[in-house]
Amino acid sequence: MDRLTELELFVKVAELGSLGGAAEALGLSNPAASRYLASLEARLSARLVERNTRRLYLTSEGQDFYERARALLAELKEAEAAVHSSTLNPSGVLRISASLSFSMQQIAPRLVRYHQLYPQVRIHIETANRYLDMIDNGIDVAIRNREFEPDSSITIRRLGSTRRVLCASASYLAERGQPQTPEALAGHDFLIYVHANNAHELRLSRGEQTQTVPIQGLLESNDGQVLRAAALSGLGILVQPSYIVYDDIVAGRLVPLLNDWDLPRIQINIAYPNRRHLSAKVRSFIDFMVAEFERDEAERKWTSFMGLQRTVGR
Numbered sequence: 001m002d003r004l005t006e007l008e009l010f011v012k013v014a015e016l017g018s019l020g021g022a023a024e025a026l027g028l029s030n031p032a033a034s035r036y037l038a039s040l041e042a043r044l045s046a047r048l049v050e051r052n053t054r055r056l057y058l059t060s061e062g063q064d065f066y067e068r069a070r071a072l073l074a075e076l077k078e079a080e081a082a083v084h085s086s087t088l089n090p091s092g093v094l095r096i097s098a099s100l101s102f103s104m105q106q107i108a109p110r111l112v113r114y115h116q117l118y119p120q121v122r123i124h125i126e127t128a129n130r131y132l133d134m135i136d137n138g139i140d141v142a143i144r145n146r147e148f149e150p151d152s153s154i155t156i157r158r159l160g161s162t163r164r165v166l167c168a169s170a171s172y173l174a175e176r177g178q179p180q181t182p183e184a185l186a187g188h189d190f191l192i193y194v195h196a197n198n199a200h201e202l203r204l205s206r207g208e209q210t211q212t213v214p215i216q217g218l219l220e221s222n223d224g225q226v227l228r229a230a231a232l233s234g235l236g237i238l239v240q241p242s243y244i245v246y247d248d249i250v251a252g253r254l255v256p257l258l259n260d261w262d263l264p265r266i267q268i269n270i271a272y273p274n275r276r277h278l279s280a281k282v283r284s285f286i287d288f289m290v291a292e293f294e295r296d297e298a299e300r301k302w303t304s305f306m307g308l309q310r311t312v313g314r
Contacts, residue, residue, distance in 0.1 A: 006040040014066040090280040091120035098143035100127040101224040142271045156269040160299035162241045164263040167254040171234040182211045189236035191227040192217035204261040242302035
């Protein structure tokens with residue numbers, strides 16, 4: 001017998017004073033209702049309901065059990081309502097994992113707009129330049145750069161792609177010269193992101209041409225912001241995704257190098273655990289970020305060769 005149905009039936013019997021009325025309210029037949037009530041009393045080893053020819057009433061044990069059962073069912077309904085509400089109305093803490101650079105430049109500046117839309121959601125950003133286990137770390141969404149997830153329990157949604165750009169400050173180039181060919185990169189000081197694929201070589205392509213250039217790091221780091229700060233101070237040549245250096249290049253703080261050559265591009269995805277029912281807070285953030293990237297034409301800017309033609313002296 002279904003224990004929840006037993007409780008619901010008993011509470012209805014107590015409230016309506018009628019087994020037939022309770023059966024009708026719950027969509028049960030009278031024989032089924034009788035079996036549910038008998039099963040409940042047998043399980044509790046107590047007589048809960050007395051009947052005579054004129055009416056039905058609760059025993060003292062039945063009255064005590066009714067108060068407890070009614071409170072239990074009310075709490076269950078409240079819990080169900082809360083969960084249902086959370087799937088419709090974004091609320092609670094949203095835990096996001098992303099690199100420090102992406103968090104600083106692409107998430108944090110957008111949070112004012114997100115908060116205006118979803119004021120009941122509180123944000124926790126876990127900055128990490130490695131991929132955290134989403135389940136073990138309680139991560140709701142993560143920004144990742146690989147094209148697929150080896151874990152089948154993780155779903156990804158594409159946000160866009162970006163070029164990787166060679167650039168340096170005008171002060172560095174004035175002192176060391178501006179390379180015009182891939183071969184001219186030899187002997188330059190590089191600022192290397194150690195988590196990049198093949199971090200100590202550049203695989204450059206232009207049309208049908210491809211060249212692989214080994215590079216040496218004057219500074220190596222696991223964080224793009226450390227390398228960016230060093231490049232702005234004139235320490236060396238930076239190799240970073242366009243979304244990190246785009247504003248610096250447009251503003252003239254950094255100068256793009258060999259801009260007619262391309263490096264392997266990076267795909268930007270938003271990843272989340274593959275659940276049958278996504279919570280409203282997770283769904284709202286995913287849809288928000290996709291809409292933001294489309295509104296800003298982020299992929300067009302970050303993959304375009306136009307707008308990055310600034311050179312020393314211009």
